[in-house]
Amino acid sequence: ExxxxxxxxxxxxxxxxxxxxxxxxxxxxxxxxxxxxxxxVPGAKLVYVGDASRVDDLVEEARGADVLVVEATYLEAEADLARKYGHLTAAQAATLAREAQVRQLYLTHISRRYSEREVLAEAEPIFPHTVVAKDFDRVRVVKQQ
Incomplete structure (x- = not known):
């Protein structure tokens, strides 16, 4: 105008x-x-974290995201394997989501050795707004009001 x-x-x-x-x-x-x-005018914020092995340097990048998508290949019981192979645990991903104050967490790249229930049991107590993503899921990212 x-x-x-x-x-x-x-x-x-x-x-x-x-x-x-x-x-x-x-x-x-x-x-x-x-x-x-x-x-x-800020828009919606989507943050995607691939193979990371650590999250301490990602908190500020993810801060305030409407959606955070994070690989969570392992559970905390196998954190040593996660570190060895450059991956995160569901607990680490959930902690990142909590510390970065995101709205919704989607976990991806889950090892087949774990059930969705096991992954959520580890992540949800840390960050309740957690979903285990599935192949071909569609997510609508809406900015915070």
Whole structure:
């Protein structure tokens, strides 16, 4: 609306403004991004963590995520194997979710040696909003209000 009122034509000029670049109009006026853009509106935040082996350096990256998807290949009883092979336990993933204050945790890359029930039994006491993801699951990520 502001760009239109200032006479910025639709198309490349408006795209440049959105990218943070100033534009020069045909009449010589210069329009700066601050002239037409409002405050940034944060969108939904999805964080995906693959093979990690540790989470201490991931808390800030995941902070406030609407959805956190984390591999949880092992249970805590086999934490030594998790470390050895560069994976996380369900407890570590849940702890990351709790410390990062995310809304929903999806665990993936679960070893076939564990049942969904076992994985949830370890994760949910730490972070109640936990789901074990299944192949081809679809998740709608909605930003926090």
């Amino acid at each position: 502001k760009a239109e009122a200032l006479g910025v034509p639709a198309g490349p000029e408006r795209s440049r403004l959105v990218r943070g670049e100033s534009v020069t109009l045909a009449d010589g006026r210069i329009v700066h991004p601050d002239d037409v853009l409002g405050e940034p």
